[in-house]
Amino acid sequence: MRSSNLILEFKGIDTHYGDLHVLKNVNYEIAKGEIVCLLGGNACGKSTTMKTIMGVVRPTRGIVTFEGEEIHRLPTAERVRRGIAPVLEARRLFPRMTVFENLEMGAYTRAHGPEFNEDLERVYELFPRVKERRNQISGTLSGGEQQMVAMGRALMARPKLICMDEPSMGLSPLYVEQVFDIIQTINKQGTTIFMVEQNANMALSIAHHAYVLQTGQVVLAGTAAEMRANPMIREAYLGEMQVPAAAQ
């Protein structure tokens, strides 16, 4: 049963900012070991979904569970301690710190020990560029490099689930491919991934399941293969025009 293997679940979630009702009775089921992708147009509540998982905003109704336990009332730090790591919009590195210091911050829940060095080596192996730049001030890195540091920092926490908000945003095509390759590698090494992505083509090429949000409501859910075959998705997110029958 899929439901016995869930790592994260939204049950009937509503989220508001003051009077603005953003998420409306949203349900997600993220199974352990999957890459799940959240698609949707501008301002439909994708980032709000990620913020609701991390506890940056609190839902006004409904339940969020992680490994079967309710987490929606817990502070962000406790959610991180339980194994959820964010790679949120704009990357939010500490810009005046070096790359190495940013990676250290990712592991702040643990003291430096053999594990720290192992994790650091793993990050440097996944991101050779990050290793090269380890002593550089983070604010001076390119966008693609900052994204890699942000992903590396998330991995330093040894998370069970990584929540990514638009990991390919603002990256050149070469970096986009690298970032998606690395997401897939991280997943194969055992970490569940929930990501928001505008680049639906790339996202659906590595995802197992996907959800589509429209003005705060889930309008479609299914496997990545079903999504790729869906005419509505092909037209709205994969950049394919529907050819009128008369023109065929």
Ligand SMILES: Nc1ncnc2c1ncn2[C@@H]1O[C@H](COP(=O)(O)OP(=O)(O)O)[C@@H](O)[C@H]1O
């Ligand atoms: N902190 C906030 N305060 C008030 N409104 C917000 C806040 N954050 C987002 N919103 C509004 O909530 C809606 C959904 O935003 P968001 O989840 O960021 O959308 P997106 O799908 O583009 O990531 C938007 O209309 C946005 O303007």
Ligand SMILES: [Mg+2]
């Ligand atoms: Mg957003």
